[in-house]
Each structure stands twice: as C-alpha cells, then as structure tokens.
Amino acid sequence: MQALNTANKEIIDSCLGLSSELAKLPVKHIWVDYDEDADVLYLSFRKPQRAKKTVERDDDILIRTDGDKIVGITILDASSR
Secondary structure: OOOOOHHHHHHHHHHHHHHHHHHHHHOOOOOOEEEEEOOOEEEOOOOOOOOOEEEEEOOEEEEEEEEEEEEEEEEEHHHHH
C-alpha cells in the first residue's frame, strides 16, 4: 500500500476525530458543503432539503426545518468555531 502524504493523513485524522460525534446523531445521512470564501458550512440531512421554515439563532446558526424535523443547519463563520 502506498504511503499517505501529510495532507491525506490530516484529512483522515480529522474525520476520525469527528466519527464518534457524528455516529451519535439521530440522522442516517449527512451532506456537507463548505463555502470557503463566505466561511459558511452547510449541513443537510435530507436531499433535496426542502425546508419550510428557517430559524435564525443569535449565534449565527440557521436551523432549517420541515414540520418538526430538522432538515439542515447552516453555520456562519464556521472556521472560527
């Protein structure tokens, strides 16, 4: 097997650090998109998302819902959290 370069090792280590927390979420699928220019992280739990309501919290987090289910979360200034 080919040795991993430093960038690939960092990706793997970061994913491993997230794995136990992600496994605790009560969702089966997560789609992740990050806009580096705007520093916004988009998490979707359903594709297509089709949110009927968006709740804006005071901490720059947007919760997208469809009825009583969260279908997505938008995190502003994601890199500084």
